[in-house]
Structure formats: C-alpha cells, structure tokens
Amino acid sequence: MSWEDDAMRITVLTVPECPNAHVVEGRLTRALDGRAADVERVEVGDPEQAARLGMTGSPTVLIDGVDPFGMPGTPASLSCRLYRGPDGRVEGAPSVADLRRALAEAIAAVHRDCPPTDAVDRGGQGRLAPVAGGLRAVQQAVLRHFAATGHSPSTKELEPAAAAHGRTAAEVLADLAAEDLLVLDDHVRIRAAYPFSTVPTAxxxxxxxxxxxxxxxxxxxxxxxxxxxxxxxxxxxxxxxxxxxxxxxxxxx
Incomplete structure (x- = not known):
C-alpha cells in the first residue's frame, strides 16, 4: 500500500522468523476490512533497537506509533509476546476483534483533532467537563493527579470529589467516559484523560x-x-x- 496523508500507519515489530508475524498480518487485513492503511513489518535484531522502537515482545503492533495493547512499565523485549483474547485464551497475536477495537480507537482519536485539553481551573470550551453531576470536579481531580504524580488516580482517590456531589466516583467516571472526556478499561480504571495517557505511547x-x-x-x-x-x-x-x-x-x- 502507498503512503497517504489520511492513511493509518501500522508497524508490526517482530524478531526474524517470528512464527506469529504472518498471523498478525493476516488478522490486521481482516480487521482493516479494506480501510486505507500503510502496514509495514520491521524485523528487530537487538535489545537497543527494541527499546528505541517500543517493542515489548514479538510481535508488537504499533498504530500510528502507539502500542494499543501495551501495559505501563513493560520493558523492551525480543521474547515471544502473548495476548489474551476476548474468550480468555492466550495466543501469540492479538485477535481480530481486539485489533478492530484498537483501530476504531485510533480513528476516533484522529477525528477528535487532538486539541490541547483545557487547563485545570482555566476557562475555555473543548474538553472542559460540565459542572453538573460532579463531572468537572472529578475531571479536574483526575488532571491534577496526573500533573502531581504522572499517573492516573484510583477510583478510591476520586471518591471525595464525587461524594461532594452526592455520587460515587464510578458513576461520575462512567459519565465522563460517555462524554468522551476520558477512556476507561473494563475494570473502570482510567486508560487516558486528555491529554494524559496511562498506556505506553511514543x-x-x-x-x-x-x-x-x-x-x-x-x-x-x-x-x-x-x-x-x-x-x-x-x-x-x-x-x-x-x-x-x-x-x-x-x-x-
């Protein structure tokens, strides 16, 4: 595929002769379903190159430079990488369903135009949460925590801000996620709160x-x-x- 300004860039990082390289490329083709993308395989031969490119096992999939399946603190590695699919089984490549979800999230991020988020306690529109229901109070608590610690707060740490509005932190976080003001995982943990991320990025x-x-x-x-x-x-x-x-x-x- 040729490079296009609006095409997604997908890099598959593998060690030479990785048995799952063809598997993940086949699943990417199915997940893309004809969508424009430039898919490239890069063979990684040493730990220094793995660290520089963000490879935490073979194969690693980068979508526009980001590993959507990465976990914070995972070191660079040339070892075989394992992925847990929707049915709980462990495989050597992401499932088609998980790849489709990762691609959808990447496309959504592009269409948000990625504007700088409004500052804590500053005026402005964009991604400033509404006051009602404690959304703004909890959003600002989340942003302050990122600024002070570098990582996301736990639900427990957000309870005081939510309780001041007669709600639980889980309820407010769900509303913030529904308004696309942050991203949660299946356990109601914060994966991202614009502009901050808890998962590895470039x-x-x-x-x-x-x-x-x-x-x-x-x-x-x-x-x-x-x-x-x-x-x-x-x-x-x-x-x-x-x-x-x-x-x-x-x-x-």
Missing part, C-alpha cells in the same frame, strides 16, 4: 518538577506544559524513522 513529557507522564499524541504532549503553566521537556518517537525528537517548552511569563 510521547513522554518531563515536567520541571521531575514528574514524567505520557501524552496521547504529539499535539497533546505540546499542550501539557502550556496547560499546567510549567517548563517541560517533551520527547517523541517518529513513527516512520524511529528517531527521538526532543522539544523544550518554557512556561509563558
């Missing part, structure tokens, strides 16, 4: 405080320092070349 932001956090996309990464009004160093991996791009952001006076 975009890392190191705040002046020393806290490091992940951003959902490159534009989100650029928006985090401005949102928080702090200096930061942003590193992002080019999805095509694998090169690391570093940007230093200074807070406005």
């Amino acid at each position: 975009h890392r932001v190191r705040l002046a405080s020393g806290i490091e956090t992940l951003a959902m996309c490159a534009i989100d990464a650029l928006g985090i320092p401005d949102m928080l009004g702090v200096d930061a160093v942003i590193t992002s991996i080019d999805p095509v070349t694998g090169d690391t791009i570093t940007v230093t952001s200074s807070a406005a006076a």
Whole structure:
C-alpha cells in the first residue's frame, strides 16, 4: 500500500522468523476490512533497537506509533509476546476483534483533532467537563493527579470529589467516559484523560518538577506544559524513522 496523508500507519515489530508475524498480518487485513492503511513489518535484531522502537515482545503492533495493547512499565523485549483474547485464551497475536477495537480507537482519536485539553481551573470550551453531576470536579481531580504524580488516580482517590456531589466516583467516571472526556478499561480504571495517557505511547513529557507522564499524541504532549503553566521537556518517537525528537517548552511569563 502507498503512503497517504489520511492513511493509518501500522508497524508490526517482530524478531526474524517470528512464527506469529504472518498471523498478525493476516488478522490486521481482516480487521482493516479494506480501510486505507500503510502496514509495514520491521524485523528487530537487538535489545537497543527494541527499546528505541517500543517493542515489548514479538510481535508488537504499533498504530500510528502507539502500542494499543501495551501495559505501563513493560520493558523492551525480543521474547515471544502473548495476548489474551476476548474468550480468555492466550495466543501469540492479538485477535481480530481486539485489533478492530484498537483501530476504531485510533480513528476516533484522529477525528477528535487532538486539541490541547483545557487547563485545570482555566476557562475555555473543548474538553472542559460540565459542572453538573460532579463531572468537572472529578475531571479536574483526575488532571491534577496526573500533573502531581504522572499517573492516573484510583477510583478510591476520586471518591471525595464525587461524594461532594452526592455520587460515587464510578458513576461520575462512567459519565465522563460517555462524554468522551476520558477512556476507561473494563475494570473502570482510567486508560487516558486528555491529554494524559496511562498506556505506553511514543510521547513522554518531563515536567520541571521531575514528574514524567505520557501524552496521547504529539499535539497533546505540546499542550501539557502550556496547560499546567510549567517548563517541560517533551520527547517523541517518529513513527516512520524511529528517531527521538526532543522539544523544550518554557512556561509563558
């Protein structure tokens, strides 16, 4: 397939002669169902290359540079990677259903235009949650927690903000997810709260405080320092070349 401006870029990272390389490529073809995409297989031969490209086992699938099946803290690896399918079985490649879901999430992210999220306690529209039902209070609690720790808060940590509005944190989080203000997994854990991500991405932001956090996309990464009004160093991996791009952001006076 040829490169297209609006085509999804999918990279399959494998070790040489990986038995599941053809399996995952076949499942990707079924999951794409004719959708425009540029699919490339990259064979990885050493740990340094695996770390640079974000490979945590063979095969690793990157959609526009992001591993949709990655788990925080997983080290780079050349070993065989295992995936748990919808039926609970463990296989050496993501299922067609899981690939379809990952592709749908990637397409949805593109159509959101990935704008910088409104700052905590700042005015503006975009992704600012409504006040009613405790949505804004919990959203801001989530964003503050990311800014202070680099990772998402637990449901328990959000209970005080939700209780102030007579609700549980789980109820408010469900409403925020329905409004596309954050993304939850099947256990009501926060996977992403724009612009922050808990799953591995190619975009890392190191705040002046020393806290490091992940951003959902490159534009989100650029928006985090401005949102928080702090200096930061942003590193992002080019999805095509694998090169690391570093940007230093200074807070406005």
